[in-house]
Amino acid sequence: MKFLVNPSKFNEMSDYLFRPILILSIILFAIGLLFSFYLSPDDYQQGSTVRIMYVHVPSAWLALLTYAIMTLYSILALAFRIPFGFIFNTAVAPIGAVFTLICIISGSLWGKPMWGTWWVWDARLTSVAILFIIYLIIIFMNLSFENRIVREKVVAIFILVGSVNLPIVKFSVDWWNTLHQPATISKLSKPSIDPSMMTPLIIMTFAFILIGIAIAILRIKTEIISRKSYLS
Amino acid sequence: MIIVKDLTVERLDKKIFENINLSLASGNITILKGKNGSGKTTFLKTILNLIVPSFGSIYWKGKLLRTNLYDFYNNVTYIADKTTSLTKLNVKDNINIWKKIFLSNINDSQIEVALKTLKLENYLNQKVTTLSLGETKKLELLRLIIENKKIWVLDEPLSGLDDDSIELIKQTFEDHCAKEGSIIFSSHQNPGIYVTEEIHL
Amino acid sequence: MIIVKDLTVERLDKKIFENINLSLASGNITILKGKNGSGKTTFLKTILNLIVPSFGSIYWKGKLLRTNLYDFYNNVTYIADKTTSLTKLNVKDNINIWKKIFLSNINDSQIEVALKTLKLENYLNQKVTTLSLGETKKLELLRLIIENKKIWVLDEPLSGLDDDSIELIKQTFEDHCAKEGSIIFSSHQNPGIYVTEEIHL
Amino acid sequence: MKFLKKIIFFYYREYKLNLSGIQDILTNIIFFFVSIFIFIFSIGPDKETISFIGVGIIWTLLLLSSTLSLRKFYQDDFENGNLLIMHLNGFSFGFIAILKTLSHFLFVQVPFLLSIPIACILLNIANDKLFFLFASFSIGSLILSCLGSISSSMNLMNQRNFLLGSVVVMIFSVPVIIFSVGIINMEESFNSLLNILFGILLIVFAINPWASGLCLKLSLENN
Amino acid sequence: MKFLKKIIFFYYREYKLNLSGIQDILTNIIFFFVSIFIFIFSIGPDKETISFIGVGIIWTLLLLSSTLSLRKFYQDDFENGNLLIMHLNGFSFGFIAILKTLSHFLFVQVPFLLSIPIACILLNIANDKLFFLFASFSIGSLILSCLGSISSSMNLMNQRNFLLGSVVVMIFSVPVIIFSVGIINMEESFNSLLNILFGILLIVFAINPWASGLCLKLSLENN
Numbered sequence A: 001m002k003f004l005v006n007p008s009k010f011n012e013m014s015d016y017l018f019r020p021i022l023i024l025s026i027i028l029f030a031i032g033l034l035f036s037f038y039l040s041p042d043d044y045q046q047g048s049t050v051r052i053m054y055v056h057v058p059s060a061w062l063a064l065l066t067y068a069i070m071t072l073y074s075i076l077a078l079a080f081r082i083p084f085g086f087i088f089n090t091a092v093a094p095i096g097a098v099f100t101l102i103c104i105i106s107g108s109l110w111g112k113p114m115w116g117t118w119w120v121w122d123a124r125l126t127s128v129a130i131l132f133i134i135y136l137i138i139i140f141m142n143l144s145f146e147n148r149i150v151r152e153k154v155v156a157i158f159i160l161v162g163s164v165n166l167p168i169v170k171f172s173v174d175w176w177n178t179l180h181q182p183a184t185i186s187k188l189s190k191p192s193i194d195p196s197m198m199t200p201l202i203i204m205t206f207a208f209i210l211i212g213i214a215i216a217i218l219r220i221k222t223e224i225i226s227r228k229s230y231l232s
Numbered sequence B, C: 001m002i003i004v005k006d007l008t009v010e011r012l013d014k015k016i017f018e019n020i021n022l023s024l025a026s027g028n029i030t031i032l033k034g035k036n037g038s039g040k041t042t043f044l045k046t047i048l049n050l051i052v053p054s055f056g057s058i059y060w061k062g063k064l065l066r067t068n069l070y071d072f073y074n075n076v077t078y079i080a081d082k083t084t085s086l087t088k089l090n091v092k093d094n095i096n097i098w099k100k101i102f103l104s105n106i107n108d109s110q111i112e113v114a115l116k117t118l119k120l121e122n123y124l125n126q127k128v129t130t131l132s133l134g135e136t137k138k139l140e141l142l143r144l145i146i147e148n149k150k151i152w153v154l155d156e157p158l159s160g161l162d163d164d165s166i167e168l169i170k171q172t173f174e175d176h177c178a179k180e181g182s183i184i185f186s187s188h189q190n191p192g193i194y195v196t197e198e199i200h201l
Numbered sequence D, E: 001m002k003f004l005k006k007i008i009f010f011y012y013r014e015y016k017l018n019l020s021g022i023q024d025i026l027t028n029i030i031f032f033f034v035s036i037f038i039f040i041f042s043i044g045p046d047k048e049t050i051s052f053i054g055v056g057i058i059w060t061l062l063l064l065s066s067t068l069s070l071r072k073f074y075q076d077d078f079e080n081g082n083l084l085i086m087h088l089n090g091f092s093f094g095f096i097a098i099l100k101t102l103s104h105f106l107f108v109q110v111p112f113l114l115s116i117p118i119a120c121i122l123l124n125i126a127n128d129k130l131f132f133l134f135a136s137f138s139i140g141s142l143i144l145s146c147l148g149s150i151s152s153s154m155n156l157m158n159q160r161n162f163l164l165g166s167v168v169v170m171i172f173s174v175p176v177i178i179f180s181v182g183i184i185n186m187e188e189s190f191n192s193l194l195n196i197l198f199g200i201l202l203i204v205f206a207i208n209p210w211a212s213g214l215c216l217k218l219s220l221e222n223n
């Protein structure tokens, strides 16, 4: 597992893995799209808008997952002085931001037919919006601080502090009585057992994960190259 | 009092200077010479522990400077190559602020004398922005008198001054050395100031 | 080209200088000397019509300067006693901005040569804040080349420069005069620049 | 031609100074949204209330952003001598004032303008109000830029009474803002009211180069 | 004794400096009141709504205007070398950070605090809430000053993108705001909640000298 913390090991490993991952992700994505558009039934209440779920939920999960991993790497980088953590964070933040954006946009598109508005200020949506802004701040910090050493540390600390937001996103629906959860659970509780909806969701989730990994590999590699001078 | 051993400083991975040695005893004047960009300012800042050298060490009273920093700071006045007076305020306010914030033990009459010799006595109520270049510089140099410390670290103290003022500075330097003070300053020209050591960067 | 007659300038009801005369023909170099606060900067600014004199008049090409201002401005480069480069940007950006905003007819290779002779070619991507004092000054003087005007009005162009750079400036001055340009500059020391006229304030 | 080039390059310079890249504009926009968030957090998520005061929030933020940047208006260029250098290169003071005002509008206010549609979604402002908001907002923000230019050029002078003057100018913006905010809720007479706003804009726009130019000239003389 | 004197004289200096920039403070306060007017006008004269959201508005405006003044926090003293000179005269960076934070509180936030009673009248906030508002506001604004100190010292290393620092401060202050606004509407448990707010203050106050001091040191090294 050394390749998860060591740049050169990571480079070796990713050379093996990149192609299979890319191919697999494309295949999965195609199957997933096929399933979600043709092979899954309409929801008896939501009609075909339920298909937004196959984009919305995986992207939401990945947005959270990415941030969680970034938090882990920040701890690694700060506490154990593993520079790969900084590299990882710099490379992966935009990916997480994109997932969050997809989640927000698909959610809004879903919300218009379901709730009647694009946006409400309930706890989940608000905390996701804040997650998005945190991602953006991380990206901009990376772009605008000049001193590399300072920048990395500041960003890592910021990621750590910002991780407070994660449980809020995840559990906001349980902690507060919000619009988001009732609207979904009450209507999906029966169908969610239905494998015809579960399968495409799982396939899409894996497709999203693999695409994320593929892009992350590319970005991490460029990041490693741009830091060659001090890593070696 | 200050001993510098094999100092090497890098900035943005570029070596600025290498293996500079210096020992500044009390009563000494050291001049720092070198081309533009040769690292005079950097050297002075390194001595003041504002820049971390990549190699070499600095001693103050026999101990490593870093371990003994505030005692060193209590004994040193630094005049930077740019002016630090508050441009929005007038000369008098600036002097007052300095006097207070440096806990100066100089009394008013001494400052008045200094102002007079520097020919600044008529500008007390003028804002610093409206002073001429040389006048601002002279105001800055007044800090030497106000702070009244033993070691003077001066970055281009002579630039922008006229001949009379330079003569004055020369005398001030000599007085200071006679009182066991020590001076290290950088300058492109040396109009006859007697120096004990010359460092070329 | 420029003729100054009986110029008297007051500031805050204080007479700075009185009855100064000057005539600057093409190919001439005039040096302005005087103590700190004697009014060199004020004089140069008055010539540039930035300060209204209380007495006397300035002529440009035989006409009153004030009636002919923008033609005059089209022919003059002013280097102030402080630096005007944008400190937040790097050297390259500054040069680019200057080139564009002055509608410079100088091409890139000429600028490159100038950068090389000024030894600034390695600092193109460095921010101006991190340049040394002399480097900033040299960058400022680059404006002379970029603007490429006939009359140079320079306030203490030599301060902060090392001997090599001063030599370079000297040569640049001579070249400029040979090309029918004229220069008026203020300086506390004159390291052997040949001047046609010396004005003492 | 030369004139046009000068204008273009002036804005090239302003662009370089104001933005080191796209991320700066985006930061502006994020700032806007975060401010909206903060408002909502402190006011509460009640939909009705939010759409009620939405216009007020947007206007306040506009005002904030333009006062926030007033210090930069002339101060930097004045202190580092760039104003002088530009003047010596054929920009008259009045002209500089016009260009600077538009640059303030362009680089500070326009990013906000662009994010208004999204803000309207977040704040539950009805779509049909969007046009009114946009129109009154763009005119109003130009007025604010002009007033800001006058006030901050006055600020350059180091005499006390001018300092007060700059504050007084800021106070002038109060009726303008209140007027513009009011406009949006009066859809019937919107056009005639907008005309009045436009008239105010013309007046300040005409005064601005003259007043700011004079202040710039005077402050350079005293420096 | 010497220590105390240094502190006193530090504030003498800050006082002199701030007095010369009095128009900035005035502009801030004008901004504050103008914004309140905007809200009143956009909401209409409905007293209920106004007093309902009044506290939230005051809080948000406080936050926005303290970010408005962040630019001045260290920038000036950093650029003209005064930070350096003070450090060389025995002020450690962390100490400077503490003093500066308090000075920001004193010269920027306190004027606001003083104008709260007037704002309360304008916004129809009940008198008995004034005390709660004051208490939570003073603690909250100190928290904001600390956050501001950290962010603007960080910004010294990143002088281009000033707003980024403000955005960071604002994001961090979201919980503070939610909390403080909540406090005021829960009069029964006010004291215990205030204690929590006070706890947050202690945390940021403890982090501040360390974090800001480090940033100041690093940015001086790179200048």
Ligand code: HEM
Pocket (backbone or CB within 6 Å): A053, A056, A057, A060, A061, A064, A103, A104, A105, A106, A107, A108, A110, A111, A112, A114, A115, A118, A124, A125, A128, A129, A169, A170, A180, A183, A184, A185, A188
């Ligand atoms: C912009 C608006 C929206 C945002 C930001 C958003 C955000 C999220 C997030 C972050 C999750 C992941 C939660 C977790 O992992 O537990 C999620 C899950 C989910 N969302 Fe949304 N959402 C939005 C709108 C909607 C709408 C309109 C619907 C449907 C009516 C919806 C239905 C769901 C469902 C069914 C899940 C699956 C997981 C679960 O049941 O908890 N979302 N959303």
Ligand SMILES: Nc1ncnc2c1ncn2[C@@H]1O[C@H](COP(=O)(O)OP(=O)(O)OP(=O)(O)O)[C@@H](O)[C@H]1O
Pocket (backbone or CB within 6 Å): B011, B012, B016, B034, B035, B036, B037, B038, B039, B040, B041, B042, B043, B081, C123, C126, C130, C131, C132, C133, C134, C135, C160, E221, E222, E223
């Ligand atoms: N913060 C910095 N980052 C990177 N390089 C720097 C920084 N500060 C200075 N330098 C570079 O270090 C070199 C030495 O600068 P320094 O200011 O010490 O020169 P100097 O000898 O004082 O020159 P001058 O006579 O012009 O004042 C210069 O080439 C300068 O560009």
Ligand SMILES: Nc1ncnc2c1ncn2[C@@H]1O[C@H](COP(=O)(O)OP(=O)(O)OP(=O)(O)O)[C@@H](O)[C@H]1O
Pocket (backbone or CB within 6 Å): B123, B126, B130, B131, B132, B133, B134, B135, B160, C011, C012, C016, C034, C035, C036, C037, C038, C039, C040, C041, C042, C043, C081, D221, D222, D223
């Ligand atoms: N705006 C102003 N208001 C009032 N007095 C001023 C103003 N500007 C300059 N002065 C005064 O005018 C005198 C001349 O200033 P000037 O800057 O012309 O001197 P200088 O000859 O350039 O001196 P230096 O050699 O120091 O640069 C100085 O005594 C200065 O204090």
Ligand SMILES: [Mg+2]
Pocket (backbone or CB within 6 Å): B040, B041, B042, B081, B155, C132, C133, C134
């Ligand atoms: Mg130097």
Ligand SMILES: [Mg+2]
Pocket (backbone or CB within 6 Å): B132, B133, B134, C040, C041, C042, C081, C155
């Ligand atoms: Mg001068």
